[in-house]
Amino acid sequence: MNDKVFTKPIKKQFEFDEEVAAVFDDMLERSVPFYKESQKITKFFVLKNLSENGIVYDLGCSTASLLLNINRDLECKANLIGLDNSEAMLARAKRKIEAFGADVQVELGDILEYEYKEADAFISNYTLQFIRPLVREKLIKKIADSLKKEGVFIFSEKVISHHPKLNKDLIECYYDFKKEQGYSEYEIMQKREALENVLVPYSEEENIKMALENGFSHCEVVFRWANFATFIAIK
Numbered sequence: 001m002n003d004k005v006f007t008k009p010i011k012k013q014f015e016f017d018e019e020v021a022a023v024f025d026d027m028l029e030r031s032v033p034f035y036k037e038s039q040k041i042t043k044f045f046v047l048k049n050l051s052e053n054g055i056v057y058d059l060g061c062s063t064a065s066l067l068l069n070i071n072r073d074l075e076c077k078a079n080l081i082g083l084d085n086s087e088a089m090l091a092r093a094k095r096k097i098e099a100f101g102a103d104v105q106v107e108l109g110d111i112l113e114y115e116y117k118e119a120d121a122f123i124s125n126y127t128l129q130f131i132r133p134l135v136r137e138k139l140i141k142k143i144a145d146s147l148k149k150e151g152v153f154i155f156s157e158k159v160i161s162h163h164p165k166l167n168k169d170l171i172e173c174y175y176d177f178k179k180e181q182g183y184s185e186y187e188i189m190q191k192r193e194a195l196e197n198v199l200v201p202y203s204e205e206e207n208i209k210m211a212l213e214n215g216f217s218h219c220e221v222v223f224r225w226a227n228f229a230t231f232i233a234i235k
C-alpha cells in the first residue's frame with residue numbers, strides 16, 4: 001500500500017501504529033535513501049560473522065523485511081530473531097514469514113528489557129534514533145554484553161552534523177530526495193513535525209563514541225548518503 005499518512009493534517013506525534021504499519025514497506029523504500037543497499041550491506045556483514053546455529057537479533061525488525069532477506073541467503077543453520085514492540089508491525093511480519101515459509105522468529109518485546117542469549121550479530125536499522133538518549137547508551141552496553149567475542153553490531157541511523165550550515169544543507173538534500181520519491185512539501189513538513197522529539201538523531205562521531213564507550217573495540221561507517229549512515233561495531 002502507498003504511504004499517504006501525512007497527506008492530511010497530523011493530530012499526534014509519529015507512532016508505529018496500524019496506520020504506519022499498513023504502509024511501512026513503501027514508507028521505508030521512499031523515505032530512506034539507498035534502503036535496499038543498506039539492507040544488502042547489513043546482510044553481507046551478518047552472513048560473514050555467522051557461525052553454525054548462531055543467533056542474530058534484529059532490534060526493531062518492523063515487518064521483518066531484512067530477516068527474510070537474510071534467511072534467503074543463509075548458508076548455515078541459524079536463529080534469526082526479530083524484536084519489536086509494535087503489534088501492528090509484527091502482525092505484518094508474521095504474515096510475510098508465513099507466506100514465504102521462512103525460518104524467521106519474531107517476538108513482541110521491548111528491546112531495552114529483553115533478555116538476550118549470546119549472539120553472533122545484532123542489527124538495528126533506523127531504530128536507535130527512536131530510543132530516548134537517556135537509555136540509548138545502556139542499550140548499546142546490553143548489546144555488547146550479549147555478543148560473543150568479536151561479534152558484530154550493525155546499525156543504520158539518520159545522522160546530524162554539528163556544523164550548522166552543513167546540517168541545514170544535508171536536510172535540504174534529503175528533502176529533495178523525498179520530493180523525488182513523490183512526497184509533497186506538505187507531507188514532508190507534516191512528518192518533520194510529527195517526528196520532532198520522537199526521532200533524536202546523533203552525529204556520526206557521537207554514534208561511534210557511544211559504541212566505543214559501551215563495550216565495542218572498533219566502530220566505523222560502512223555506508224553513508226548525506227544524513228543517513230550504516231555503522232559496524234565490533235566487540
Ligand SMILES: C[S@@+](CC[C@H](N)C(=O)[O-])C[C@H]1O[C@@H](n2cnc3c(N)ncnc32)[C@H](O)[C@@H]1O
Nearest residue numbers: 016060062084085086089109110111125126127
Ligand atoms: C524505523 S523502524 C525500523 C525499520 C526496520 N529496522 C527496517 O529496516 O525496515 C523502528 C522500529 O522500532 C520499533 N521500536 C521502537 N522502540 C522500540 C522498543 N523500545 N522495543 C522494541 N521495538 C521498538 C518500532 O515499533 C519500529 O517498528
Ligand SMILES: O=C(O)C(=O)C[C@]1(C(=O)O)C=C[C@@H](O)C=C1
Nearest residue numbers: 027028031032126158191192199
Ligand atoms: O521520513 C523521514 O523524515 C525519516 O526520517 C525517515 C524515517 C527514519 O529515518 O527512520 C523516519 C520514520 C519512519 O520510520 C521511516 C523512516
